[in-house]
Structures are given as C-alpha cells and as structure tokens.
Amino acid sequence: xQSVTQLxxxxxxxxxxxxxxxxxxxxSVPPYLFWYVQYPNQGLQLLLKYTSAATLVKGINGFEAEFxxxxxxxxxxxxxxxxxxxxxxxxxxxxxxAGTALIFGKGTTLSVSS
Amino acid sequence: xxxxxxSPRHKVTETGTPVTLRCHQTENxxxxxxxxxxxxxxxxxxxxxYGVKDTDxxxxxxxxxxxxxxxxxxxxxxxxxxxSQTSVYFCAISESQSGYGYTFGSGTRLTVV
Numbered sequence: 001x002q003s004v005t006q007l008x009x010x011x012x013x014x015x016x017x018x019x020x021x022x023x024x025x026x027x028s029v030p031p032y033l034f035w036y037v038q039y040p041n042q043g044l045q046l047l048l049k050y051t052s053a054a055t056l057v058k059g060i061n062g063f064e065a066e067f068x069x070x071x072x073x074x075x076x077x078x079x080x081x082x083x084x085x086x087x088x089x090x091x092x093x094x095x096x097x098a099g100t101a102l103i104f105g106k107g108t109t110l111s112v113s114s
Numbered sequence: 115x116x117x118x119x120x121s122p123r124h125k126v127t128e129t130g131t132p133v134t135l136r137c138h139q140t141e142n143x144x145x146x147x148x149x150x151x152x153x154x155x156x157x158x159x160x161x162x163x164y165g166v167k168d169t170d171x172x173x174x175x176x177x178x179x180x181x182x183x184x185x186x187x188x189x190x191x192x193x194x195x196x197x198s199q200t201s202v203y204f205c206a207i208s209e210s211q212s213g214y215g216y217t218f219g220s221g222t223r224l225t226v227v
Contacts, residue, residue: 043220043221101147101172
C-alpha cells in the first residue's frame, strides 16, 4: 500500500534560515508527488508537484522540492524563511492508479521566529 | 478557493442527529473528494466521486454516506453524528485522479456535542 511519512511534526527556524521539510514515500508504481500548505483557518493550497518530468520542482513562494527515487524522498526546501511561511505543510502521493486518491502525510507545522 | 465552496463553514450539532455538509463546484471537474482533518492524523479520505452517481469509499467511511446527483454538488451525510466525528471536513476537486493535484474548499468545522 502507498504511504507518505513526514519526518518531524514540528520544525522551527529563524527568519532568513534554510527551511527543510522532509517527506518519504512508498509506492509500488511511479508516483506523482505534491506539497500543500495550509494557513490557519484555511483550506490547503498547492505549493508544487512532481509528475515525472524534471526531478527538481519549483513552486510558489520560493519553495522547491527534489524527487530522489533512490531515497524515495521528496523533501521541501526554501533558502531563506520568511515570517509569512509559518503554516502547516502536507506531503501527498498519488500512485497514478485508477480508483485511488491522494494519500496525505500527517503534516509538519513550520514556525518562524524573528 | 474560487470555484469550490463548502457550507456551512461552522456547525454544532447534538449526538445522534443527522448532518449534511455540502460541497459545490463551478469548475465542472469530474472528481470530488471528502477528507477529514484531525490533529496528528493529517487528512484522511472519507469518500470520493468519479462522476454523477459514481462514488466509492475511502479510508474512514464508516458512519458517513455521500451523494452526487449532479456534477457540481457532492453531499456528505453523517447518518447519526457521534463525538468522534468532531473534525474539520474538507472537500476537494480535480480534473483527473492523479497528476493535476486537488483544489480544496475552505473547510467545515463540525462539533458534535
């Protein structure tokens, strides 16, 4: 069965520091992978997605993620954190099979301090 | 989000009562989904629909039913609400099942007392 593991339920960084949110997946077929962001009291917004084209994917708000098949990882990074990046981040996998839906990780809350 | 609305946004209901949540889309997308979000669990799929009158169960479907009588509306019903169904419910839509990703509604916060 497909699954997603987000390492670290809470990550704290200082403003201007590197942001690294970790995601590992398991999938028996080549997956599609996604990162979503959720700001307080809002729905989820798509940050970026990997759909088997370039392995380095750039998203909105300066975020990017790299698909590494050998490590079954899809970590999310941003070179310099802003206060406005404080939110909850979800990694999700779509196994690209009929009759399936996105499977989400449990989420990582990012805190940014000044 | 533009193109998808959920109603109501907040609801408090009593244990044992039926509750219906509505998801409405204006994007004409084929696929619609209901998830629940709980601390420590992320988002878990309740039911989804792949067309009018075509629905299937997700990971946590017990105690829930759905209906889709037209493309734009996907209803989630809690047949007899329990305290364990206190949660935030999100509807999502997509053009396909995989590569496009989902567009989410703003959520319904349901409290069962």
